[in-house]
Amino acid sequence: MKKLRFKKIDAFASRNSSGNPAAVVYLNKLDELSEDEKLRIAKELKGFVSEVGYAAPGTETDYELCYFSSEREVAFCGHATIAILNDIVANNEALHSKRTLSITTRTARLQVENRYRDEKSVYISAPPPRFSTKEVRAADIARALNCDPDDLNGSLPIQIVNGGLETLIVPMAGLDCVLCVGPELQELKEFCLQIGADIVLLYSSEVASPGSQYRTRVFAPTFGYLEDPATGSGNSAFGYYLLAQDMWQGEQIKLEQNGFRDAPNFVQLFSQRTDTGDNRVWFGGGAVVKIDGQYCLE
16 A cells, blocks of 8 residues: 555635645655546545645756646646645745746646745646637637526637637626526537537626626636636636737736636736746636545555
């Protein structure tokens, strides 16, 4: 039996919302467990958390991370990254004053801005964006979402953007239209697989909380569950979309996310220009440890 260092951490949690739970397994090396073992743990935790993040000290960066859902390996999981880095910094006093850290995922080398001392939070640089030219019809989206076509905002573009995951971004006509959507998991999963999207993000500029700029909801049926209540990768893709549409200039903004009008989770975004002149979106927030112990893998 393998006994593994294990935590359940709620990323983006706040006083009035539960955030998004991630399981975290700390390893000495990422290959300490096989891919099958990592997937098995994620399957065993299905319904308890949406993804499991695995973290180990890095060789070329400070830490190496990978992620699994109950269905498959996940290229990038923003909320698990927020959970892991908040926990690492919080429990290492020497890191409290270290302004930046670096991490490696399966797809990219990313930077971490440490704001633990001032905000009890960390910010992650999202992977560089990829914009798909694939056209997806609004009528097909409405059918897959089980909503009225008029609930979509036809004056704004629908687009697939990758900010870590292939994200179908769908503008909605208002806050109520975002909140009332109730898709069926298998039908939405088949639609996502057909168009090549990992997740679906709905958004509206009508919000419920003062100080928020947008409300989002994210559905992730290809990973074995319907809704992601607080997400880094999806909102990063949304940030790149906003920049490309000149709907955001890159200043720090607050997004509210989930299907509850008065108890949303909050994700912070800002963008920063790189040395090569490209804009890179950063997402951030805090995290709360709920379970701290061992995972026994037979």
